[in-house]
Structures are given as structure tokens and as C-alpha cells.
Amino acid sequence: MVEDIAIVGGGPAGAYLGYRLAQNGIYATIYDDSHPREKPCGGGITPFTLERFPLLKGVPSSYRFVHRMLFISPEGKEAMVSGQSLMNVSREHLDGYLRHTAVDSGAKLIKERVSGIEESADGWLIRTQKGEYRSRLVIGADGVHSVVRRATVGRIPRENLAACIGYFARGVERDYSVMRFLKDCKGYAWIFPRETHSSIGVGTDTRHARNLTGYLNEFIEDYCPNIEKISPFGAMMPAARDPKFYETPCSGKNWVLIGDAAGHVDPILGEGIRYAIWGAELAAEAILDGEPAKFDALWREAYCPDFVEACRLFEFVYNPDMLELGIMMIARSETLARIVTDLVASEQTYRGLRDQVIASLPRIMSEQEHSR
Ligand SMILES: Cc1cc2nc3c(=O)[nH]c(=O)nc-3n(C[C@H](O)[C@H](O)[C@H](O)COP(=O)(O)OP(=O)(O)OC[C@H]3O[C@@H](n4cnc5c(N)ncnc54)[C@H](O)[C@@H]3O)c2cc1C
Missing domain, CATH: 3.50.50.60 (FAD/NAD(P)-binding domain)
Incomplete structure (x- = not known):
């Protein structure tokens, strides 16, 4: 038939x-x-996605709304952003x-x-x-x-794929997600706290994937050494x-x-x-x-x-100097933090990003001055 x-x-x-x-x-x-x-995944669903496809709101259990995200630069500078809630789901x-x-x-x-x-x-x-x-x-x-x-x-x-490894784990005490940009390669390590078990991992493009285990171990040692690992995972994802x-x-x-x-x-x-x-x-x-x-x-x-x-912005965003400067500026500017939060929450498009930053530049610069 x-x-x-x-x-x-x-x-x-x-x-x-x-x-x-x-x-x-x-x-x-x-x-x-x-x-x-x-499935190997952070399980993070943005507010944009939930509003546009309300069926997703009906997932019966095992999700957690996380309201803050900590960005960490390759050299360890930190910026916490808040204001949008990601649904982290198994x-x-x-x-x-x-x-x-x-x-x-x-x-x-x-x-x-x-x-x-x-x-x-x-x-x-x-x-x-x-x-x-x-x-x-x-x-x-x-x-x-x-x-x-x-x-x-x-x-x-x-060359249009990224490799990821990580663990599903219990015992993450943070109530916020973490995104730590890697040194020497373009990618990041993450902690996505979830209800029954959290997702902790690291991903980068396939050219730099050889040292992923080293990056993961170092990240866990530095940011969540006391987790109880349930199971390891490894996966590829499209990354044009x-x-x-x-x-x-x-x-x-x-x-x-x-x-x-x-x-x-x-x-x-x-x-x-x-x-x-x-x-x-x-x-x-x-x-x-x-x-x-x-x-x-x-x-x-x-x-x-x-x-x-x-794709066009990728090299600019992952430039190590840019990451250091960007995360330092996010930490000192509510306006820039808001733009980044909206980007992560899918409320800000990449296409509109440049214009949004340029239009907000006077406020961002004045906030930098005041925070010194
Ligand atoms: C480590 C990692 C973290 C991620 N974190 C996030 C995140 O936090 N937020 C986010 O939005 N996205 C995230 N992603 C991306 C997200 O997981 C995928 O984009 C999403 O799952 C794509 O959905 P899909 O249905 O296309 O494919 P999949 O979710 O991969 O589903 C494909 C299905 O097809 C089945 N299948 C495969 N081959 C066959 C076959 N030959 N015959 C029959 N069935 C088959 C599989 O078993 C699977 O059930 C992450 C990805 C990875 C790898």
C-alpha cells in the first residue's frame, strides 16, 4: 500500500x-x-517560541523557568542578565x-x-x-x-557542524543558566538547570573538537564540581x-x-x-x-x-577581544544587557542587532561612564 x-x-x-x-x-x-x-540538548525554549507556538506550554512536567543567565568571557569576566524567562525542559x-x-x-x-x-x-x-x-x-x-x-x-x-559533549546531572544549585565562552576556540560551555536533571555541556565547531573533554572537565571543576553525573552525552548539531x-x-x-x-x-x-x-x-x-x-x-x-x-556576525561575536570587551560592557550597561537578553530570548533579531546597538550607543556609553 x-x-x-x-x-x-x-x-x-x-x-x-x-x-x-x-x-x-x-x-x-x-x-x-x-x-x-x-536527547542531548540544553532544552532551553525561548519566550518567543512559547508565545508563537502555545502548544509547547502544555508540556506536563519536568520544566523549569529560569529568569537569569550568567555570561562568562574566556578570561573569566562575568555579566549576569535578566528580564526574560527561558523554559528549560527535559x-x-x-x-x-x-x-x-x-x-x-x-x-x-x-x-x-x-x-x-x-x-x-x-x-x-x-x-x-x-x-x-x-x-x-x-x-x-x-x-x-x-x-x-x-x-x-x-x-x-x-565544516557546518558543531560537536557537543556533556552530562545530564543532578545537584546543580544555581537557579540561573550559565554560558561560558571558551578560550582558544569558538564555542561555549553551558549549565542549563532543569527540574529533574540539568544539562551541562560544551560545544564547538568540528575543527576544534579534539579538546572537548578537557574543556568540559575544566568547566565542571570550576563551576559545578559537586554535581552528581547521571549519564554522559555526545552529539553533533548543524552550525553553519x-x-x-x-x-x-x-x-x-x-x-x-x-x-x-x-x-x-x-x-x-x-x-x-x-x-x-x-x-x-x-x-x-x-x-x-x-x-x-x-x-x-x-x-x-x-x-x-x-x-x-x-553567519556573518559569527567571527565578530566570537572574536576573543570582542568577547572580553562585550561582556565587560554588558556588566556595566543595563541597556546593553537588555539587548543581549532579548537576543537570547529571540525577541531581538540578528538583522536588527547592529541598528539597535547603534541607536542605543549614547545610553550604553553613558552607563559605562557612570558605572566606573
Ligand atoms: C548538546 C545540544 C544542546 C542543544 N541545546 C538546545 C537548547 O537549549 N535549545 C534549543 O532550542 N536547541 C538546542 N539544541 C538544538 C536542538 O536539540 C535541535 O535543533 C532540535 O532537537 C531539532 O529537532 P528535530 O526534530 O529537527 O531533530 P531531533 O530532535 O534530532 O529529532 C530527530 C528524531 O528523528 C529520529 N531519527 C533519526 N534518524 C532516524 C531514522 N533513520 N529513522 C527514524 N527515526 C530517526 C531520532 O531518534 C529523533 O527522535 C541543542 C543541540 C545539542 C546537540
């Missing part, structure tokens, strides 16, 4: 798409054998909730891992460990190592360094890539849940219009320009 729509991957992107289609009377089949599981609970919502709405779940897909006369042949299925349209929502991406536009190039990465199409007449499979992650901060859900929303719109290929135009209009600007 040929199904209409196969969604490979039931993380936030795939589950949300399954849910949105089912709400509109289209019952897709989601393939994913991994649940329940905790991915086992978030993904489980979204998957249940999709299935309760009518999406079908096949608990099998897809080993490969192949284009055929009537659409796609989908192979799993247990059998073969057919579908007219295939959605790649299967994360950073997507098999659907491999069969359509090819893997995400290594070259704006040309975004020229690769993310949809065709009978396929669509969303979320990490599409490479849709903020290249500076690593926020991906927002774009997994947003991409799924836009993919649903294209599919419901009967034109899956239209997804490419929709995401390019909605959030691609901000990704491109973030």
Missing part, C-alpha cells in the same frame, strides 16, 4: 508536523523507534508530549528506524529494519544525520559557518527537510527547537496547499535572512 505522507523522525519537527497535518485532516505516518529517550518529556499529541490527533506512529529511502515510480520506497513501506511524499525530520537528507541533497558538510550553506534547497516536489535535517539551527547560539517547530508549521502550510516544494520559499522568507546575518 502506498501511504500519502511519511515523516521520518518523531522529534519536535516531525511530531509537530504530524500534529498540524492531523488537525487539518491529513494523517501522516511518523517513523521513529527511539522513544522514550533523553527532552524526554517535551518530545514525548509532542509525539503523544500528534498520535492523539490521528497521526500514525511506526516504531521502526529507517535505514534508507529510494525514489520510485510512485514516490519513495522506505526501508526499515523490519520491512519496506511506500509513500508519495517523504519528510526528513530525522535530525542532523538525516537519511532523507542524504538521499535528496546530501549530508550536512562537516558559510552563508552559502543555506543555498541548498530544503524541498522538492515530493520531499521536504525540516529541523536539524534541514540544518535549521541558530549558528551563533545553537537554538534549534524554535526552528524545528517553525519549519514544521511552514511545511504543513506548503503540504496543505498541495505544493510541498513551496516550503523552500516559505522558510527563506521567514527565518533564513536571520541565519545568514548570524
Whole structure:
């Protein structure tokens, strides 16, 4: 039998798409054998995302609202920012909730891992460990190592990936998140306090990934030596360094890539849940219009320009001198701290950042003077 729509991957992107289609009377089949599981992730969801996609507010348990974030420069300068609340959530609970919502709405779940897909006369042949299925349209929502991406536009190039390692742990006493920028490489270590267990980790681009264990151990020793480690994790994430990465199409007449499979992650901060859900929303719109290929135009209009600007800003933001100066200035200026908080909370776009900073410069400079 040929199904209409196969969604490979039931993380936030795939589950949300399954849910949105089912709400509109289209019952897709989601393939994913991994649940329940905790995904390597900070689990930080921004206020922008919660307001725009209120379904996420319904996660039944295991989240914590964190109202402050401590930035630490490579040389150890500190700046605490506050004013926006991030929801830090266990991915086992978030993904489980979204998957249940999709299935309760009518999406079908096949608990099998897809080993490969192949284009055929009537659409796609989908192979799993247990059998073969057919579908007219295939959605790649299967994360950073997507098999659907491999069969359509090819893997995400290594230079546009970041590597992360860390621990899920208990015993984090801080009630704020921590982001410590690394010395000698472009990346950061984090503590994201959560309800049942916290996420502690470190990430950088693949060129500098060799010393990740050293960075992680040093960070834990300095900032949370008394944690009880529950389990280690290691993962890759899309981290575009070259704006040309975004020229690769993310949809065709009978396929669509969303979320990490599409490479849709903020290249500076690593926020991906927002774009997994947003991409799924836009993919649903294209599919419901009967034109899956239209997804490419929709995401390019909605959030691609901000990704491109973030790519351009990356070297500037992660310049070591800039980080030292920037964090010192944030600590001395409420106005600049507010701009950074809004950026982390996704209320400030990268595209508008330069103009916002320039417009606020007189106030920022006067606050610097007064804090001396
Ligand atoms: C260490 C780390 C920390 C992060 N912290 C944050 C954060 O704090 N906030 C934030 O917004 N983002 C964060 N991100 C990014 C975020 O985790 C991802 O962008 C987000 O999970 C993307 O959702 P997705 O549904 O596209 O992919 P995924 O969440 O990866 O889901 C893909 C699903 O597909 C399944 N799958 C994979 N292959 C197959 C297959 N062959 N067959 C069937 N199923 C398959 C997987 O099991 C999984 O369930 C972080 C990422 C990492 C690595």
C-alpha cells in the first residue's frame, strides 16, 4: 500500500508536523523507534517560541523557568542578565508530549528506524529494519544525520557542524543558566538547570573538537564540581559557518527537510527547537496547499535572512577581544544587557542587532561612564 505522507523522525519537527497535518485532516505516518529517550540538548525554549507556538506550554512536567543567565568571557569576566524567562525542559518529556499529541490527533506512529529511502515510480520506497513501506511524499525530520537528507541533497558538510559533549546531572544549585565562552576556540560551555536533571555541556565547531573533554572537565571543576553525573552525552548539531550553506534547497516536489535535517539551527547560539517547530508549521502550510516544494520559499522568507546575518556576525561575536570587551560592557550597561537578553530570548533579531546597538550607543556609553 502506498501511504500519502511519511515523516521520518518523531522529534519536535516531525511530531509537530504530524500534529498540524492531523488537525487539518491529513494523517501522516511518523517513523521513529527511539522513544522514550533523553536527547542531548540544553532544552532551553525561548519566550518567543512559547508565545508563537502555545502548544509547547502544555508540556506536563519536568520544566523549569529560569529568569537569569550568567555570561562568562574566556578570561573569566562575568555579566549576569535578566528580564526574560527561558523554559528549560527535559527532552524526554517535551518530545514525548509532542509525539503523544500528534498520535492523539490521528497521526500514525511506526516504531521502526529507517535505514534508507529510494525514489520510485510512485514516490519513495522506505526501508526499515523490519520491512519496506511506500509513500508519495517523504519528510526528513530525522535530525542532523538525516537519511532523507542524504538521499535528496546530501549530508550536512562537516565544516557546518558543531560537536557537543556533556552530562545530564543532578545537584546543580544555581537557579540561573550559565554560558561560558571558551578560550582558544569558538564555542561555549553551558549549565542549563532543569527540574529533574540539568544539562551541562560544551560545544564547538568540528575543527576544534579534539579538546572537548578537557574543556568540559575544566568547566565542571570550576563551576559545578559537586554535581552528581547521571549519564554522559555526545552529539553533533548543524552550525553553519558559510552563508552559502543555506543555498541548498530544503524541498522538492515530493520531499521536504525540516529541523536539524534541514540544518535549521541558530549558528551563533545553537537554538534549534524554535526552528524545528517553525519549519514544521511552514511545511504543513506548503503540504496543505498541495505544493510541498513551496516550503523552500516559505522558510527563506521567514527565518533564513536571520541565519545568514548570524553567519556573518559569527567571527565578530566570537572574536576573543570582542568577547572580553562585550561582556565587560554588558556588566556595566543595563541597556546593553537588555539587548543581549532579548537576543537570547529571540525577541531581538540578528538583522536588527547592529541598528539597535547603534541607536542605543549614547545610553550604553553613558552607563559605562557612570558605572566606573
Ligand atoms: C548538546 C545540544 C544542546 C542543544 N541545546 C538546545 C537548547 O537549549 N535549545 C534549543 O532550542 N536547541 C538546542 N539544541 C538544538 C536542538 O536539540 C535541535 O535543533 C532540535 O532537537 C531539532 O529537532 P528535530 O526534530 O529537527 O531533530 P531531533 O530532535 O534530532 O529529532 C530527530 C528524531 O528523528 C529520529 N531519527 C533519526 N534518524 C532516524 C531514522 N533513520 N529513522 C527514524 N527515526 C530517526 C531520532 O531518534 C529523533 O527522535 C541543542 C543541540 C545539542 C546537540
